[in-house]
Amino acid sequence: MPTVQPGYLSVVATPIGNRDDISARAIATLRAADVIAAEDTRHSRPLLLHHNVDVPLVALHEHNEREVVDGLVRRMLEGQSVALISDAGTPLVSDPGFRLVRAARAAGIRCVPVPGACAAIAALSVAGLPSDRFVFEGFLPPKAAARRSRLQELAGEPRTLIFYESSHRVAESLADMREVFGGAREAVLARELTKLFETVIGEPLDELAERVAGDPDQQRGECAILIGGRGEEADARLAEGQRVFALLREELSPAKAARLAAAITGAPRKSLYEAS
Template identity: 50%
Template sequence: MPDAPVRSFAVDARSFTAPALAPGLYIVATPIGHLGDMTLRALSTLAAADLIACEDTRVTRVLTERYGIRTPTIAYHEHNSGRQLPKLMAELVAGRSVALVSDAGTPLISDPGYRLVAEVTALGLPVIPIPGPSALLAALVVAGLPTDTVLFSGFLPQKGGPRRRRIETLAIVPATLVLYESPHRVAETLADLAAILGADRPAVVARELTKLYETVVRAPLGELAERFAGAPPKGEIVLVIGPPPERETSEADADQLLVAALATMPASAAAGDVARATGLDRRELYRRALELKGALQADDDDPDADGRDDGEGA
């Protein structure tokens, strides 16, 4: 049996041998912009792995060439996961080591990697985190907003109506909110956030973190909405919004959250979401969600529910 190849990586023209890896799936964080943010453990893992699964092989190749890593790569992303996931599972079942990376930051944060992790854990195979850069954490630590309780909500829906309904479910969550947004939608999103959460809510727009043109703008949501209305920014955007003023959640507040949640999910899930957001009793919220759902359905079935009188004399 031939000897296993010697795996290595290079930093500043110095070569380092990468120790052999145990079989398993390695979740490897990669830089969100500055290539110097790679950790030595991440480099060693990528060099020693049998295979690297990446969103875009061209993006990952920039990183591997920078550090002299020659591990084979395979594309694995949202659009090909159905075809590629069985191939990756076959590698892992055969006892090989696979490193999963995203184009930037920590995998599974707003990407489809969780499907692979779910499959791997279901078979009882090892999943090993290799921590490192994350746009979520980078934005949070420079925002100057409370970090004791944080809710990450990823990307909001692209269309206005669903986006506003989602923001309504976040309105009274007692936590600092972190969102990702694309530059061409950030103006609309900021306007919706200011209108629903309040123009005075403190917030931060963090752009191009760790890159040459990194900017962090801190201001109330209303000011940020005005600032970016006529000048959409370029690059990757993270929004951080401070928590709402402390107050007890009223029945009206809870109903508002439940109605917004019921627009996109069943009663049990809506009750769970609102319970996590407010600390209210889940069973009571579920009972109330069923009542509200019944009332909403009754309104939909009532031809006069819109307040018009379609009879004679209209």
């Protein structure tokens, strides 16, 4: 009796917004699969139908991954091919799939990456922050105390930091980042990337936190927050701003002195004003 050749697992990136941000290879891989493991089948089905992919779906999410993995590995050992997708972007990047990939590799099954969109990398590419070295932190803890504790651990990190955040916590997280990292730290909010209301706002944390807190439109949709690493430049800018502010303060009101010192040195106006 001939030996059954095992199938393989394809880890397929899907669009983070615009449905056309998917490669021809990804579409061909999905069409050729025996089954597609999707984070939310209801969410993924319209995308698949849009690209004429008619393949059975099975749900694979954080609540059932342990139970579903064994069945999918067994199917691949019997010769079937499985494609793994998440709701958006690259699977396993703050999404389910780690247990499936790990189990497949342990079983000797070939795992094939089919690359494409990733919100963290898309945001980094347009943020204007150092991109040669960076740290992806995913989602911060939802509880305020735990979130601040984690930010304290990252305060001295010299590499660019990338976070995902939910729309209903983005203002709180930016306020905590300002408190922990300091208002002078460079920051970028990349929101609704590749979608109709895409915005990329880069300002010192002082200004960005204040702007988002006062604008409900910037508290909607999918958000990525990028923070410049701790460096001597930001510290020097704030120190120079404080020096200039102190000189101007001898002749001007605190508000006007802070505004001029910020314009001259690039230091965050709010940090200078509050220091008065």
